[in-house]
Amino acid sequence: MTTLAQKNGRTAAIAALIVLAMVGLAFASVPLYRLFCQVTGFAGTTQRADEADLPVQPTGKIINVRFDSNTNSALPWEFQPEKHVERTAIGARKMAFYRAKNLSDEPVTGTATFNVTPLQAGQFFTKIECFCFTEQTLQPGEEVRMPVIYYIDPAILDDPYAKDISEITLSYTFYPVDEPTAQS
Structure with missing residues (x-):
């Protein structure tokens, strides 16, 4: 028979x-949520791949990719895509460029967040290379071209919720970085 003190001790331990x-x-929760979004494409999170993961053959079906850019008001940069819309064959590797210019008189480091809409397209939009993978430091007045290499996975054509999508929007927002990390 257990005593009241033992019961209270067990309850306290539990x-x-x-x-x-x-x-x-x-x-x-934050790393688990990020992992969940990357695996499922939830909330417009794109996939990440390397050259070896490219589809073998473009499908021939064309989809429009719209490029959007935003800058946080605390970041003294101009930031915009070179082209606002690009026709893309599903499965084909494509490259798009954004331009950024530091409007201040001191070096400024920024980092980009991104998403894809419609949200169900995120799991099929795959980036091979992107400026958003690392922080970007621009010197005073410096202007740079920043590439995004991507493809749209042909599996989008098999998804009943995504197969009829005719346009995907890739949107970036740049934010200032308070203390840049050392880049090796």
Whole structure:
């Protein structure tokens, strides 16, 4: 027979374990959410691949890719795509360019966030190379061209919710970085 003190001790231990699990889950939630979005394309998150992952053959079906750009008001940059719309064969590797110019008189580092709309297209929009993978530092008055190499996975044609999409928008927003990380 267990005593009241043993029952209270067991209850306290279980409560402490629950609190520890909740704290651990809170710290893990951001990386787990990011991983979930990357795997599923949830919320317009694009996929990432290297050259070896390219589809063998373009399908011949054409889709428009619209390019959008935004800058946080705290970042003294001009930032825009060179072309606003590009016709893209599904499965074909494509390259698009954005231009950024530092309008200030000091070096400024920015980082880009991105998404794809419609949201269900995110899991099929795959980037091979992108300026958004690293922080970008521009010297005073410097202007740069920044490439995005991408393709649209032919599996989009098999998805009942995405197969009829005729236009995908790739949108970037640049934000200032308070303390740039060392680039190796």
